[in-house]
Amino acid sequence: MSPGRLETLAIHVKPMDNEHPMNSIARYLQDELPRINAFLDAQAAGLDPVVRPAAQHVLGAGGKRLRPLLALVTARALGCTADPYPMACSLELLHSATLLHDDILDAAVMRRGRAAAHVEFGRTETILAGDALLALANKLVADYGIPRMNAVLSEAILRTVTGEIMEIASVRDTAMSQERYYEIITGKTAYLFQGACECGAILSGRGEAAERAAHDYGLNLGIAFQLVDDALDYVSPSEVMGKPSGGDLREGKMTLPLILHLRSLAPQARQELEARIAKDELDAGAARGVADAVAASGCAEATREAARVYAARAAQALDAFPGGQERDLMADILELVLSRNK
Ligand code: FPP
Ligand code: MG
Numbered sequence: 001m002s003p004g005r006l007e008t009l010a011i012h013v014k015p016m017d018n019e020h021p022m023n024s025i026a027r028y029l030q031d032e033l034p035r036i037n038a039f040l041d042a043q044a045a046g047l048d049p050v051v052r053p054a055a056q057h058v059l060g061a062g063g064k065r066l067r068p069l070l071a072l073v074t075a076r077a078l079g080c081t082a083d084p085y086p087m088a089c090s091l092e093l094l095h096s097a098t099l100l101h102d103d104i105l106d107a108a109v110m111r112r113g114r115a116a117a118h119v120e121f122g123r124t125e126t127i128l129a130g131d132a133l134l135a136l137a138n139k140l141v142a143d144y145g146i147p148r149m150n151a152v153l154s155e156a157i158l159r160t161v162t163g164e165i166m167e168i169a170s171v172r173d174t175a176m177s178q179e180r181y182y183e184i185i186t187g188k189t190a191y192l193f194q195g196a197c198e199c200g201a202i203l204s205g206r207g208e209a210a211e212r213a214a215h216d217y218g219l220n221l222g223i224a225f226q227l228v229d230d231a232l233d234y235v236s237p238s239e240v241m242g243k244p245s246g247g248d249l250r251e252g253k254m255t256l257p258l259i260l261h262l263r264s265l266a267p268q269a270r271q272e273l274e275a276r277i278a279k280d281e282l283d284a285g286a287a288r289g290v291a292d293a294v295a296a297s298g299c300a301e302a303t304r305e306a307a308r309v310y311a312a313r314a315a316q317a318l319d320a321f322p323g324g325q326e327r328d329l330m331a332d333i334l335e336l337v338l339s340r341n342k
Contacts, residue, residue: 021335025336028073029065035085036065036068036085036092037065039085039089040059041059043140047129047136048132050128051125051129051132052129053121054121054128054129055100057114057117058096058100058117058129061114062112062113063112066225066333067192067193067196068091069333070091070196070333071087071199072085072200074204074217074218074330075087075200077200077326077329078200078201078210078214078321079204079206080200080203080205082144084200087144087200090136090140093134093136093137094133094153094195097130097131097137098192100118100133101127102164103116103126104118104126104127105164106251108247117129138153141199146202148202149199149202152195152202153199156192156194157195159191160191163183163184163185163186163187163191164187164188166184166187167184170254171253172280173254178256181254182223189223189226189229190221190225190226193218193219193221194218197218197221198214198215198218201215210321212320213318213320216313217314217318217321220311221334223310225307225337227256227303227304227307228303228340230303231256231301231307232300232341233248234246234257234299234300246287246288246291249277249287249294250284252280257294257300258277258294260297260299262274264297264299311338314334315331318330318331
């Protein structure tokens with residue numbers, strides 16, 4: 001979608017009451033985190049000892065638990081009476097599996113302020129740990145005996161992998177379009193958010209309209225989340241992010257801030273920078289200079305602006321949800337995703 005069209009759709013998402021969104025989410029998580037973590041710990045403890053340390057490392061690294069939280073609140077917003085924890089936690093197991101594999105694919109040595117699992121426990125063990133978590137997540141959802149939930153989850157996994165494949169195939173492709181960028185982030189990130197919300201809706205048994213609303217909320221929230229992530233990669237210091245900043249540029253990832261920045265340059269400067277990116281000629285100092293220029297040209301902020309458009313679409317999907325604490329929380333999560341700085 002073109003930026004012009006994005007701007008015409010821009011609506012600002014507002015919290016639904018006067019409380020800061022962080023407070024309501026923190027209060028909810030205070031009750032939920034121990035339950036989510038206990039469930040995840042028990043699952044990790046049951047894994048083969050060859051893969052257990054790598055799995056425990058990624059699961060214990062202080063992730064935001066956003067995906068299980070989304071699955072729980074969506075299910076409860078729709079009056080779910082079944083036990084939502086195995087389903088909700090399966091989304092965190094899946095997310096963790098993708099991170100284990102992603103750090104190997106990206107040759108990333110740090111994640112969440114610590115050594116990446118493959119650095120500490122070895123590649124083989126880490127690849128297998130990702131495989132084990134992927135299988136475990138599928139089994140937990142299959143155990144409900146609701147085929148539609150498995151169909152939604154497996155579609156989400158396939159889309160995630162496809163997004164990752166597309167991203168890797170497009171590394172250093174300086175001609176990459178915005179449309180392809182949106183396809184990549186929708187796949188690699190938004191579909192797991194979508195899967196969390198739609199599985200929550202399916203488990204509640206409220207029917208197709210509720211499932212569609214959950215799908216739209218999750219997918220648009222996920223796109224907004226990745227847009228903010230890609231903006232932060234250019235503006236947030238490494239100490240805050242827990243991983244080196246400017247990583248996307250060094251890895252040759254054509255994310256929206258860089259795509260917009262290249263478009264803003266005069267033809268000669270653009271050609272020069274494109275050639276250096278394509279040939280992987282930017283050393284650490286030069287990459288820092290380009291990253292600073294991307295931030296200074298307002299392209300990181302424009303990316304955040306695009307995130308607001310998708311968050312507004314997610315907020316619209318919430319209109320179909322019954323009012324109550326969980327729906328308010330789902331609106332607050334949108335605020336949190338937009339305002340986060342790590
Ligand atoms: C992080 O992106 C990576 C993803 C969101 C998806 C990774 C997907 C795979 C490795 C394929 C699927 C794997 C399984 C096991 C189903 P990023 O590299 O932009 O973010 P980062 O800076 O946090 O690494
Ligand atoms: Mg990565």
